[in-house]
Amino acid sequence: MSTDVRIPLSYRIPWKKIVLYVLAVGFALYLVLPFYWIVAMSFMHEVDAISVPPHWVPTHPTLENYLGFVRPNAAQELVGGRAVSETPYSLRNSLVVATATAVLNLALATFAAYSFSRLKFRGSQVLLVLYLLTRMVPGIAIIIPFYLLMRSFGLLDTYLALILSYTTFALPITIWILKDFFRSVPRELEEAARVDRCGWFRTMWTVFLPVAAPGLVAAAVFAFMTAWNEFMFALFLTSTKAAKTIPVVAANFATDFNTQFTVMAAAGVLAVVPPLLLALLFQRKLVQGMAAGSVKG
Amino acid sequence: MVAFAERRPLGDNAKAWALNAPAIAVIALLVAYPIGYSFYVSLQKNNLKRPRAKRFIGFDNYKALLSDQAFLSALKVSALFVLVVLGLTVVLALILALVLNERFRGRGLLLSLALLPWAMPGVVNGLMWRTIFDAKTGALNGLLQQLGLIESYHAWLTSGTGAFLFTALAQVWNTLPFSVIILLAGLSTIPSELYDAATVDRAGAWRRFTEVTVPWLLHPLLIVLILETMNAFRAFDTIYVLTGGGPGDATTTIALLDVQTVLTFTDFGLGSAYAWVITAITLLISVGYIGLLYRKGNFEV
Numbered sequence: 001m002s003t004d005v006r007i008p009l010s011y012r013i014p015w016k017k018i019v020l021y022v023l024a025v026g027f028a029l030y031l032v033l034p035f036y037w038i039v040a041m042s043f044m045h046e047v048d049a050i051s052v053p054p055h056w057v058p059t060h061p062t063l064e065n066y067l068g069f070v071r072p073n074a075a076q077e078l079v080g081g082r083a084v085s086e087t088p089y090s091l092r093n094s095l096v097v098a099t100a101t102a103v104l105n106l107a108l109a110t111f112a113a114y115s116f117s118r119l120k121f122r123g124s125q126v127l128l129v130l131y132l133l134t135r136m137v138p139g140i141a142i143i144i145p146f147y148l149l150m151r152s153f154g155l156l157d158t159y160l161a162l163i164l165s166y167t168t169f170a171l172p173i174t175i176w177i178l179k180d181f182f183r184s185v186p187r188e189l190e191e192a193a194r195v196d197r198c199g200w201f202r203t204m205w206t207v208f209l210p211v212a213a214p215g216l217v218a219a220a221v222f223a224f225m226t227a228w229n230e231f232m233f234a235l236f237l238t239s240t241k242a243a244k245t246i247p248v249v250a251a252n253f254a255t256d257f258n259t260q261f262t263v264m265a266a267a268g269v270l271a272v273v274p275p276l277l278l279a280l281l282f283q284r285k286l287v288q289g290m291a292a293g294s295v296k297g
Numbered sequence: 298m299v300a301f302a303e304r305r306p307l308g309d310n311a312k313a314w315a316l317n318a319p320a321i322a323v324i325a326l327l328v329a330y331p332i333g334y335s336f337y338v339s340l341q342k343n344n345l346k347r348p349r350a351k352r353f354i355g356f357d358n359y360k361a362l363l364s365d366q367a368f369l370s371a372l373k374v375s376a377l378f379v380l381v382v383l384g385l386t387v388v389l390a391l392i393l394a395l396v397l398n399e400r401f402r403g404r405g406l407l408l409s410l411a412l413l414p415w416a417m418p419g420v421v422n423g424l425m426w427r428t429i430f431d432a433k434t435g436a437l438n439g440l441l442q443q444l445g446l447i448e449s450y451h452a453w454l455t456s457g458t459g460a461f462l463f464t465a466l467a468q469v470w471n472t473l474p475f476s477v478i479i480l481l482a483g484l485s486t487i488p489s490e491l492y493d494a495a496t497v498d499r500a501g502a503w504r505r506f507t508e509v510t511v512p513w514l515l516h517p518l519l520i521v522l523i524l525e526t527m528n529a530f531r532a533f534d535t536i537y538v539l540t541g542g543g544p545g546d547a548t549t550t551i552a553l554l555d556v557q558t559v560l561t562f563t564d565f566g567l568g569s570a571y572a573w574v575i576t577a578i579t580l581l582i583s584v585g586y587i588g589l590l591y592r593k594g595n596f597e598v
Contacts, residue, residue: 054439121313136583145331
């Protein structure tokens, strides 16, 4: 009888798998727990949220923190009431500004991106680099003259000032994303339309753009998210609920020492839901765009 | 086909520039002009609260920077911030990208989760970490105490070093996904034959990593380094909400100092000088970035 007890190959401890799953679970917790905490807190009563040791799940879940935004009560009015009552307006403002930015971006970028994907022209390389360079310009470098410019036009605290600035932020990215998508549209489509004697605009509208639609959606989502998340320009350019966007109001919660953490958490969750939904819905296209352009600076 | 390819190159030129005209016009008006104008303002004594004292002073604002303690301190904080954030981001992003490059159950879910911090506005990121790091009720204190790692609650953000490190951690969480995506895209281009060949050569996991993965990843890694340097250098939203630059000036980065100078002290002249220093440094970094893209040949149009 042999004493040689050899472990069959299939019984070997799968170290690689173990390490992989430990890392994967670790990262998943790291990515999700901080966010889980503010979501959980936004459904808690103040007493539960600040208890020691903390309640990790809302034991007495409540919608009070969210409902407070639409009908501010007297108690909240005392502690940081302004930010609370401004929250619904700021959500509307953010929605309008971000949507308008996305639309304006598409209108401007489609033409430019088409030229890079279809035409050979002198200076195209330089122009593409110039677009990329404007993306590298730090917002802080242009905010002062931009503020003075908008002040002299009487545009402070208006949607237009924000839409204009966010359009320039997002334009280089959208051009880069669209240029790559447009190249993958087969040329034969346009040539067929040309044979049918369609003019250029009609060819674009009825043949080219419908085929390139996924790219247009990805670019629009990028532009929307850029506008929705931006904070510094909104801080300079807005001052009342007429134009304040959600990041500005959310920051007001943070700088006000009286704010209840539960209400602040609810405002934070509201601010993150639209971009998060978009990111998850258009995950694949966004990842492609990010990787292809590497231009989100 | 030949006739089509040779069709009037001049016509194409004119058409292309016409197509780009609207985008160029917007960018020229809203980026190029303001940059030029901000340089002009930086040569002025220009405080909005004292309009009468406004006058041209040449490079005096810049000369003053050399002995401006607030500026020098902010520059130091920014440099350190970049180093810490960059180091942590690159290491974490590389590990996460390597994990995501493997096949396992739940990979798709992990990738979706990785997009969560990316979608989060910087301001909300600041709010979130503020509730977590809070001295009296924060989740971090609660967690560490329940795990038995600390006896009593700590005020993480009251010491200069603590505030600096925890702000850097908050920033890393926010910017990690972007680096992960770029590195993951780089990893997916490595031909699997290379790994097969290395396995045939009996190369262990570590040798496969250093001899196949790292050389192929060099280019995306450099892109990550440059873009994240730029990101960390102009980081503003998270810091503004989390610490507001404090305690003292421990987390006052150059971007924060600039905004304070302009919004609180309404000193547009000095603020513009700060802004131009930031622009110059950013420009240097981006020249490196574009040179890199060129060398790789990413720019064929």
